[in-house]
Amino acid sequence: MSHTETPALQQKAVQQKTVVEFSGVAKRYGSHLALTEFDLTLQAGELVALLGPSGSGKTTALRVLAGLESCDDGRILINGDDVSGLPTSRRDMGMVFQSYSLFPHLSAGENVEFGLRMRRVPSIERRERAAAALALVGLDAHYGRFAHELSGGQQQRVALARALVTRPRVLLLDEPLSALDAKVRVQLRDQIRRIQTELGITTLFVTHDQDEALAVADRVAVMRDGRIEQVGTPEELYTRPATPFIADFVGLSNRLPGVVRHGFAEVHGVVLPLLDPSHADGPVRVFVRPEDLTLATAGTSPAGTSLAGTVLLSSFLGSLRRTSVQLDQGGTVVVQHDVRDRPMVGAAVLVRFAGAPVPVEAAI
Numbered sequence: 139m140s141h142t143e144t145p146a147l148q149q150k151a152v153q154q155k156t157v158v159e160f161s162g163v164a165k166r167y168g169s170h171l172a173l174t175e176f177d178l179t180l181q182a183g184e185l186v187a188l189l190g191p192s193g194s195g196k197t198t199a200l201r202v203l204a205g206l207e208s209c210d211d212g213r214i215l216i217n218g219d220d221v222s223g224l225p226t227s228r229r230d231m232g233m234v235f236q237s238y239s240l241f242p243h244l245s246a247g248e249n250v251e252f253g254l255r256m257r258r259v260p261s262i263e264r265r266e267r268a269a270a271a272l273a274l275v276g277l278d279a280h281y282g283r284f285a286h287e288l289s290g291g292q293q294q295r296v297a298l299a300r301a302l303v304t305r306p307r308v309l310l311l312d313e314p315l316s317a318l319d320a321k322v323r324v325q326l327r328d329q330i331r332r333i334q335t336e337l338g339i340t341t342l343f344v345t346h347d348q349d350e351a352l353a354v355a356d357r358v359a360v361m362r363d364g365r366i367e368q369v370g371t372p373e374e375l376y377t378r379p380a381t382p383f384i385a386d387f388v389g390l391s392n393r394l395p396g397v398v399r400h401g402f403a404e405v406h407g408v409v410l411p412l413l414d415p416s417h418a419d420g421p422v423r424v425f426v427r428p429e430d431l432t433l434a435t436a437g438t439s440p441a442g443t444s445l446a447g448t449v450l451l452s453s454f455l456g457s458l459r460r461t462s463v464q465l466d467q468g469g470t471v472v473v474q475h476d477v478r479d480r481p482m483v484g485a486a487v488l489v490r491f492a493g494a495p496v497p498v499e500a501a502i
């Protein structure tokens with residue numbers, strides 16, 4: 139498949155039909171506003187990642203949507219109907235949480251059957267549907283296993299099968315991968331995305347892990363202090379962060395002191411294009427991605443195009459290398475570059491800017 143075909147295929151899976159809408163939702167715990175002026179829509183078949191630091195209100199948003207918490211203001215619409223007054227059991231959602239929530243005294247198959255039993259589905263159909271759901275997550279051979287006989291990743295796959303077996307309208311995942319080790323986390327992340335796309339199920343995926351959010355989502359909604367700060371495709375968030383908070387939270391960024399003048403940022407004598415050329419003049423902090431910097435040998439760059447420094451540390455990361463440079467004018471930056479370039483610790487180098495427009499925030 140060529141690269142140009144991929145976006146078209148992905149767009150086909152997501153239809154322009156709003157399934158979930160949060161409209162001006164607020165949620166208070168005592169005097170603490172866990173959600174405020176919270177607006178978000180999910181289109182049919184779309185996977186939206188709700189990304190934010192711990193305590194930003196992600197779980198609260200998911201619980202309000204599921205009906206596990208009431209909202210203090212605003213409305214929740216599903217397929218255009220206000221469900222704010224409906225109990226969880228009537229909202230038709232499948233849920234998976236971070237901690238393994240399988241019933242320990244039931245087998246994997248019985249766990250998956252549980253929701254169907256509650257809905258009084260006859261036993262033969264129950265068993266067939268549970269087996270099919272377990273097959274979907276690749277665990278058809280584990281029907282009779284108990285939670286303690288399954289690995290963490292397998293338990294989460296059973297939890298996913300249990301959430302999907304009732305064919306919910308919406309799938310809610312709250313940090314479903316956080317308790318797993320790195321390799322299993324990536325495998326299960328990809329499996330969730332594959333199954334989600336196959337079923338075309340509208341999904342809200344809560345995570346604090348930006349790599350996970352960017353990798354798995356059609357769109358990412360970044361939360362901060364109970365609000366959404368930016369919603370966009372992973373590419374939009376990464377290349378056009380709306381605020382310094384997003385620039386800092388999504389992807390790695392170096393921060394450098396600079397001054398804005400007439401739509402450009404100047405950093406130690408190097409002039410950089412601004413992401414927002416209308417930014418007010420004055421002292422700022424400039425955010426620069428490690429991949430938007432390159433290393434050059436000292437003495438090879440004309441003044442005003444690069445910063446001189448000394449190599450502090452260089453880390454081999456398999457497919458790339460990241461090198462920290464102590465700048466002569468103060469501060470350190472991380473440069474991402476080809477693994478075949480192996481800068482020596484202590485070597486004098488020049489850090490060059492590749493010319494990508496930078497976001498800035500006013501210096502305090």
Ligand code: ADP
Pocket residue numbers: 167170171172190191192193194195196197198199
């Ligand atoms: P996240 O999932 O992004 O880590 P939460 O939605 O769990 O954040 O919590 C958001 C804020 O609301 C936090 O400050 C948290 O302490 C507070 N909070 C969450 N649940 C409760 C609760 N049941 N009672 C009181 N405060 C709560």
Ligand code: MG
Pocket residue numbers: 196197198
């Ligand atoms: Mg949470």
